Amino acid sequence: MTISTEQKLSLRALIALVVGSMVGAGIFTLPAAFGHTTGALGAMIAWIIAGTGMLMLAFVFQTLARRKPHLDSGIYAYAKDGFGNYLGFAAAFGYWAGCCLADVSCLVLIKSTLGAFIPVFGDGSTPAAIIGASVLLWFVHVLVLRGIRQAAALNTIATYAKIVPIAVFIVVVIAGFRADVFAANFWGGPAGDIGNAFDQARSTMLLTVFVFVGIEGASVYSRYARNRADVGLATVLGFLGVLCLLVLVTMLSYGILLRPDLAALRNPSMAGVMEALVGTWGAIFISVGLLISVLGNYLSWSLLAAEVVYSAAKNDTMPSFLAKENQNGVAVNALWLTNIVIQSFLILTSFAENTFTLALKMTSSMTLVPYMLVAAYGVKIAWTRDSYVESPQGRSGDLARAAIATVYAAGMIYAGGLKFLLLSALIYAPGTILFVIARREQRAPVFASGERYVFGAAAVAALIGIWGLVSGAIVV
Secondary structure, three states, X not given: OOOOHHHOXXXXXXXXXXXXXXXXXXXXXXXXXXHHHOOHHHHHHHHHHHHHHHHHHHHHHHHXXXXXXXXXXXXXXXXXXHHXXXXXXXXXXXXXXXXXXXXXXXXXXXXHHHHOOOHHHOOOOXXXXXXXXXXXXXXXXXXXXXXXXXXXXXXXXXXXXXXXXXXXXXXXXXXXXXHXXXXXXXXXXXXXXXXXXXXXXXXXXXXXXXXXXXXXXXXXXXXXEOOOHHHHHHHHHHHHHHHHHHHHHHHHHOOOXXXXXXXXXXXXXXXXXXXXXXXHHHHHHHHHHHHHHHHXXXXXXXXXXXXXXXXXXXXXXXXXXXXXXXXXXXXXXXHHHHHHHHHHHHHHHHHOOOHHHHHHHHHHHHXXXXXXXXXXXXXXXXXXOOOOOOOOOOHHHHHHHHHHHHHHHHHHHHHHOXXXXXXXXXXXXXXXXXXXXXXXXXXXXXXXXXXXXXXXXXXXXXXXXXXXXXXXXXXX
């Protein structure tokens, strides 16, 4: 279906998609999450590493939007163009599954927040919480079916609304900042032990990835952009703005409460920090802001998930039924599949001990593979001079930035640990069924020569993951 001019998105709407996708559940949980694992120095190190790596990735998206303007829904299309059908599928499927898990984390946090005032919702995984989250899930489903432009407009409004409580929090915390408390929290362990600080920083890596998921929002929706040049600009501007917010929320909290007190805060922990400064109204204010923020974040990820599956189906990498659109230009079957999977994950949360943390880390783990493939594609086109023959300027810089982004993504996969790699394989391996269906529809061989080894490795990892869950070696 041809996208009408009315359905096209402006630069401001594209920036809102990036910011709306990134600013959500994660930022409101940063004080306790960082306080539990690291002191202020370790947090600084973590943000420097994560900020540099993700900024390089943002630049890669900007470069690819300019050098490869014909590739829509970039997070998937770049991997396929660079590394073949199966890795293209893996990028699309992994990103889509990560978006589904991110939506689960949003729904759990919404109910956990309400649980502070309505005990029946508990920590977000009680039967009442799951029923409430399911009602919200299908309400948003109906909303998105009415049209992408209307949903994107609502996301833009929610993006502006969510920034207000975060900005108020930052102003209040700056006013209440205590240098002596920050100094006590600085090392997070033995003073002068820089090695320990780096170990602390490593333990926060998957968390930093989670709060950056959504950086590709404008790229995924590139087919809706009024001007393709806006896609890369929206990615970089949105990222830099969100990075400033993340660093301020994290670092300023170390000047309000001692680290053990930060670690003990209930999520959303930002509300606890605010309450320590101004009383109960501060916690209520932040909780309301969180609900607005996470609802907008949930909507953004719902849009991104369905769009990636739709694009992959349009390009014959997923089954053709997922390419169907309704009269409003919405990928209707992709949206149905997305929300059925989210519903299934929601039900499974009742069996996990810490549902929010698990969903958070699994989101990060699933999206790192697509990120690494995008960055590697940036390296490939710069190294081979693909699209640089007629316009060679900036090739060396593009190559360096893409190489740094690739090393960063690979390093984050390693830092996440074997547990989440095996759990990710449990999703990737059976998901290959969709790829098999698509290839059979085209009457084409399922795997190219090297691709079967990639699938074989994923299948073996999945079997090890199953063994780990059954034996108790892996606990969720």
